[in-house]
Amino acid sequence: MPTSRKTKRKNLSIIVSEGVGFCSGVKRAIKVALAAAKEAGNSVYTLGPLIHNPQVVEKLEQVGIKPVKRLRKGGGLMIVRSHGASRDMLERAESYGYKILDATCPFVRKAQENARKLLDEGYRVVIVGEKDHPEVKTIRSHVKNKALVVETVEQANRLKFGSRVGIIAQTTMSVDTFAGVVGDIARRAKEVLVFNTICIETARRQERAGSLAHRVDVLLVVGGRNSANTSRLKSLCSSICAKTHHVETASEIDGRWFKQGATVGIVAGASTPKWLVENIVDKLKQM
Numbered sequence: 001m002p003t004s005r006k007t008k009r010k011n012l013s014i015i016v017s018e019g020v021g022f023c024s025g026v027k028r029a030i031k032v033a034l035a036a037a038k039e040a041g042n043s044v045y046t047l048g049p050l051i052h053n054p055q056v057v058e059k060l061e062q063v064g065i066k067p068v069k070r071l072r073k074g075g076g077l078m079i080v081r082s083h084g085a086s087r088d089m090l091e092r093a094e095s096y097g098y099k100i101l102d103a104t105c106p107f108v109r110k111a112q113e114n115a116r117k118l119l120d121e122g123y124r125v126v127i128v129g130e131k132d133h134p135e136v137k138t139i140r141s142h143v144k145n146k147a148l149v150v151e152t153v154e155q156a157n158r159l160k161f162g163s164r165v166g167i168i169a170q171t172t173m174s175v176d177t178f179a180g181v182v183g184d185i186a187r188r189a190k191e192v193l194v195f196n197t198i199c200i201e202t203a204r205r206q207e208r209a210g211s212l213a214h215r216v217d218v219l220l221v222v223g224g225r226n227s228a229n230t231s232r233l234k235s236l237c238s239s240i241c242a243k244t245h246h247v248e249t250a251s252e253i254d255g256r257w258f259k260q261g262a263t264v265g266i267v268a269g270a271s272t273p274k275w276l277v278e279n280i281v282d283k284l285k286q287m
């Protein structure tokens with residue numbers, strides 16, 4: 001249930017969205033990484049940050065889990081992030097002597113499998129997502145980089161495809177955008193097969209954020225600036241509540257955002273830990 005607390009000075013009412021804290025995929029990746037660090041000590045690597053939250057990645061580095069930009073010969077333990085990994089990367093890591101620990105989120109794995117199924121059955125695969133996002137890149141690699149990627153209905157509208165189109169989504173895609181792209185393609189293709197691969201946890205988070213945005217004067221979206229799902233929560237909430245701000249930490253909060261007696265909502269991305277949200281609540285209570 002949402003919690004509501006009154007503060008003394010600005011008399012803010014604070015409503016924290018239900019379900020803040022890590023999603024199951026992020027929890028799992030962190031658990032795998034921490035167990036590996038305990039076992040292997042100082043040579044645990046992730047290709048890119050384990051999750052898209054700089055504050056958590058910094059803490060993980062302190063216990064020996066290091067993000068690297070590229071693979072180097074010599075090996076160690078390589079954790080596959082929740083976003084998954086491309087086939088090329090996995091093969092290269094093995095040839096360089098890394099031991100692989102796979103923490104790919106089951107929702108992401110399902111999206112990879114569905115993309116492969118569509119390709120095998122002769123559909124032109126379309127991924128609704130961000131072309132440069134690591135998850136989308138790995139899904140593309142599972143269909144020999146043959147999938148088209150669109151992020152908006154406008155982009156979908158410009159796509160050229162054959163008569164049979166298979167559509168999947170980046171797991172953290174906006175439900176509305178996905179539905180819009182599917183609708184657009186369905187008007188022009190003869191046969192369309194759709195796998196809604198948006199993860200249920202993302203869909204719920206978006207739903208709760210949207211509903212909270214209607215009830216508050218100011219909304220804070222907490223999460224990494226490099227986190228796709230946090231950015232999407234920000235744009236969803238901004239379209240409902242004009243006073244929506246994206247913050248990574250409590251230090252970014254500006255007292256001028258809040259009028260006396262305002263109701264402040266807090267939502268957070270899937271890779272935002274609860275303690276960051278609690279820091280924000282504490283800061284608001286002190287105002």
Ligand code: SF4
Binds near residue numbers: 026107200201
């Ligand atoms: S947001 Fe969903 S798909 Fe992404 S890691 Fe979390 S549970 Fe998995």
